Amino acid sequence: MAQPVSELDYLKMTAWQKFCYKFALFFKTIPIVFLNFFKIKIPSAFKKAGLGFKNIGLNIYYAAKNGDAKTRTSFVIFGFSQLARKQWLRGLLLLAFEVLFILYLSLFGWRYLALFNTLGTKTSGWVVNPDTGIKELVTGDNSLLILLYGLLTIVFMLAFLYAWYQSIKSAYSAQQIVEARHHLPTAKEDLRSFTNEQYHKTLLGVPLLGLTVFTILPIIFMIFVAFTNYDKAHTPPSNLFTWIGFENFVTVLGGGLSNGVSFGLTFGRILLWTVVWAFFATFSNYILGIIVAIMINKKSIRLKKLWRTVLVLTIAVPQFVSLLLMSQMLADSGVINNLLKSWGLIDNAIPFLTDGKLAKVTIIVVNIWVGIPYTMLISTGILMNIPEDLYESAKMDGAGPVKAFFKITLPYMLHVTAPYLITQFIGNLNNFNVIFLLTGGNPALPFGYDTSAGDTDLLITWLYKLISRDNAYGVASVISILMFVLTAVVSLFVYNRSSAVKNEEDFM
Amino acid sequence: MAKKFRSKKRAERTANAVIYIILTVISIVWLFPFFYLVLQSLRGEAGASTLYFWPKQWTFDNYIKLFTDTATFNFPRWYGITLIISVVVTVIQTTIVLVTSYALSRLRFRLRKPLMNLMLILGMFPGFMSMTAVYFILKLIGLTQNLGLIGLILVYVASSCMGYYICKGFFDTIPKSLDEAARIDGASRQTVFFKVILPLAKPIIIYTVLTSFMAPWGEYMFASLIANGDYDYFNVAVGLRQMLQRETVQQYFTRFCAASVLISIPITVLFFWLQKYYVQGVTGGSVKG
Numbered sequence: 001m002a003q004p005v006s007e008l009d010y011l012k013m014t015a016w017q018k019f020c021y022k023f024a025l026f027f028k029t030i031p032i033v034f035l036n037f038f039k040i041k042i043p044s045a046f047k048k049a050g051l052g053f054k055n056i057g058l059n060i061y062y063a064a065k066n067g068d069a070k071t072r073t074s075f076v077i078f079g080f081s082q083l084a085r086k087q088w089l090r091g092l093l094l095l096a097f098e099v100l101f102i103l104y105l106s107l108f109g110w111r112y113l114a115l116f117n118t119l120g121t122k123t124s125g126w127v128v129n130p131d132t133g134i135k136e137l138v139t140g141d142n143s144l145l146i147l148l149y150g151l152l153t154i155v156f157m158l159a160f161l162y163a164w165y166q167s168i169k170s171a172y173s174a175q176q177i178v179e180a181r182h183h184l185p186t187a188k189e190d191l192r193s194f195t196n197e198q199y200h201k202t203l204l205g206v207p208l209l210g211l212t213v214f215t216i217l218p219i220i221f222m223i224f225v226a227f228t229n230y231d232k233a234h235t236p237p238s239n240l241f242t243w244i245g246f247e248n249f250v251t252v253l254g255g256g257l258s259n260g261v262s263f264g265l266t267f268g269r270i271l272l273w274t275v276v277w278a279f280f281a282t283f284s285n286y287i288l289g290i291i292v293a294i295m296i297n298k299k300s301i302r303l304k305k306l307w308r309t310v311l312v313l314t315i316a317v318p319q320f321v322s323l324l325l326m327s328q329m330l331a332d333s334g335v336i337n338n339l340l341k342s343w344g345l346i347d348n349a350i351p352f353l354t355d356g357k358l359a360k361v362t363i364i365v366v367n368i369w370v371g372i373p374y375t376m377l378i379s380t381g382i383l384m385n386i387p388e389d390l391y392e393s394a395k396m397d398g399a400g401p402v403k404a405f406f407k408i409t410l411p412y413m414l415h416v417t418a419p420y421l422i423t424q425f426i427g428n429l430n431n432f433n434v435i436f437l438l439t440g441g442n443p444a445l446p447f448g449y450d451t452s453a454g455d456t457d458l459l460i461t462w463l464y465k466l467i468s469r470d471n472a473y474g475v476a477s478v479i480s481i482l483m484f485v486l487t488a489v490v491s492l493f494v495y496n497r498s499s500a501v502k503n504e505e506d507f508m
Numbered sequence: 509m510a511k512k513f514r515s516k517k518r519a520e521r522t523a524n525a526v527i528y529i530i531l532t533v534i535s536i537v538w539l540f541p542f543f544y545l546v547l548q549s550l551r552g553e554a555g556a557s558t559l560y561f562w563p564k565q566w567t568f569d570n571y572i573k574l575f576t577d578t579a580t581f582n583f584p585r586w587y588g589i590t591l592i593i594s595v596v597v598t599v600i601q602t603t604i605v606l607v608t609s610y611a612l613s614r615l616r617f618r619l620r621k622p623l624m625n626l627m628l629i630l631g632m633f634p635g636f637m638s639m640t641a642v643y644f645i646l647k648l649i650g651l652t653q654n655l656g657l658i659g660l661i662l663v664y665v666a667s668s669c670m671g672y673y674i675c676k677g678f679f680d681t682i683p684k685s686l687d688e689a690a691r692i693d694g695a696s697r698q699t700v701f702f703k704v705i706l707p708l709a710k711p712i713i714i715y716t717v718l719t720s721f722m723a724p725w726g727e728y729m730f731a732s733l734i735a736n737g738d739y740d741y742f743n744v745a746v747g748l749r750q751m752l753q754r755e756t757v758q759q760y761f762t763r764f765c766a767a768s769v770l771i772s773i774p775i776t777v778l779f780f781w782l783q784k785y786y787v788q789g790v791t792g793g794s795v796k797g
Contacts, residue, residue, distance in 0.1 A: 218638025
């Protein structure tokens with residue numbers, strides 16, 4: 001459809017044709033970007049990983065082949081070689097880790113790991129004790145804990161493997177150093193290296209521990225939950241849940257009905273609105289914010305500081321306050337409707353937040369109110385950097401202010417603030433606060449859609465309701481995986497094209 | 509010629525007049541909600557809204573009752589909880605962000621690039637979906653119920669190293685020759701961090717402090733899930749939204765306004781005081797390309 005045209009042909013086109021051409025070209029590049037990703041990026045990542053594993057294997061092999069007794073003992077007893085060679089600190093740490101791991105696995109971990117494939121078989125409940133004839137409460141398996149602790153154990157095991165490899169590697173290198181009659185680092189020198197050569201380990205240790213425990217582990221957990229039937233009817237501890245494969249994905253992506261409710265249809269509708277919302281919310285704020293900034297920046301305009309301060313007030317006041325207040329002001333019996341009625345402009349209240357279509361418009365408008373000041377702040381400085389002579393020569397050529405805006409200001413701004421625009425777009429895809437505090441996702445959707453979904457719900461607010469109200473964890477996990485795919489696709493596509501990430505080193 | 513000049517001047521003047529009008533309208537629209545908020549907080553009559561604009565009875569009762577009538581809605585407690593959370597989160601989060609940014613900006617180690625990519629990917633997952641897992645992890649460590657406050661703080665700061673972008677961008681602009689000079693004089697990486705980078709990083713430190721202090725005041729999702737409906741562990745955002753539920757909004761709307769004013773004033777003052785650094789931070793962080 002969009003065959004590349006020669007420059008001459010392109011210049012012959014009308015403005016509308018040019019627009020269509022660019023539009024088509026844009027969509028044509030999408031598959032190419034993805035193809036590149038799958039053809040080049042992923043294989044190269046695998047290749048790198050393969051090389052890494054090969055190295056690890058070789059290191060272990062040489063340590064086993066050429067290692068002396070001390071090194072070889074380190075294969076079983078962590079840190080043995082280090083202790084024997086008087087590297088007390090390393091040796092004790094490794095040994096302590098091994099002991100800790102074995103204790104953890106034998107006392108705690110194996111029970112959960114053993115049940116990992118079924119997620120538990122014994123339901124808790126009242127069972128008659130045959131000896132006494134009295135009903136007793138029997139605690140059964142807790143699928144949730146099995147899943148969580150099972151994962152934790154797997155993570156621990158990976159860490160154990162890593163420690164094992166470290167123990168062997170450092171034992172073998174210590175052996176080599178001793179054989180070559182070089183100086184072996186003492187515990188004191190080891191410690192000092194943590195403020196210098198190994199400073200990154202000191203700095204990143206705690207942050208990465210937090211990241212692993214509170215972000216990575218939960219995300220893996222969530223991905224696993226997507227393949228279980230964890231919902232209201234299967235909520236531990238009184239009930240078990242179990243693996244069901246891709247059933248949840250079929251529920252969300254297929255159009256099947258259950259109890260007259262189509263989950264897939266609801267998902268499609270909310271997804272569409274989420275994307276539409278993110279688009280309008282991002283670009284309305286962006287363009288209007290720049291226009292306001294231009295107006296305030298104009299040389300002959302006075303009281304610049306005052307105008308800016310007024311706008312910045314919305315950033316300074318906590319957002320939830322202004323949003324909750326707005327939701328009250330725009331309610332059917334809120335102050336805006338009351339004022340309009342008392343001035344005789346309307347007879348019946350305008351359903352700003354209670355009519356599905358109007359509510360969507362209201363939300364975007366309120367979001368403009370919230371968002372313009374940010375863009376204004378950001379663009380003020382950049383606008384001053386645009387060379388004045390560009391405008392001068394545009395004026396000479398007879399371009400009006402509107403044309404100058406679209407031909408000079410906007411392209412320049414887009415070029416410079418592309419990363420900001422991406423983060424804004426992704427942030428808006430997941431903008432919980434504006435929707436939840438303004439409408440709570442209401443009004444409700446008509447029959448046939450999922451009962452907890454509302455007309456103005458974004459995927460993220462729907463997700464919140466699915467979890468906090470319906471306990472539909474399995475389905476909710478699928479939705480969040482799909483949300484991840486959506487954000488990843490957007491960012492992958494844009495990051496691939498913007499130079500900002502690639503040229504990181506140029507900046508220094 | 510003179511005529512043309514005059515008409516040009518006139519066009520300029522009309523343009524300015526139009527801009528002034530637009531800016532005035534914008535200012536009114538922007539200020540109106542806040543003006544209304546203050547007005548309603550001083551209203552004596554009950555009810556969620558009145559048919560008239562100006563209150564008929566002026567009173568400070570709403571403010572006083574916030575602190576005396578704490579049986580259902582314990583506003584001072586919520587305020588205290590949120591303040592404690594903010595202060596602790598600010599200290600920890602600022603430290604983590606600075607440390608991570610320095611490591612990623614200045615130190616070169618094997619896993620640097622993979623780590624940055626990992627954080628980029630993790631940031632694309634909807635944060636609170638993993639909430640159940642987090643909840644059970646907190647339970648495992650024993651940080652729910654009475655210690656829910658600590659749990660909440662942990663959740664807020666745990667992934668804060670992912671917010672390194674802006675700060676790292678700032679560190680990247682500090683000339684590397686400074687570090688190298690210090691390194692030649694025998695300074696370790698740690699000394700460089702504390703003696704060279706940190707003293708130059710004042711603007712970005714203030715920016716990080718400001719944003720991490722302000723964030724917990726408006727955080728709703730995690731706070732409401734962790735409090736789990738227990739009024740004693742609400743933060744101000746969750747508590748104030750509770751005031752506006754259908755059952756309570758008639759009685760508590762004016763008090764909600766008073767509470768909002770009390771929350772907004774310190775944060776607004778802080779913000780305007782440090783506004784310069786905030787602007788530097790957001791503009792510095794958004795422009796790179």
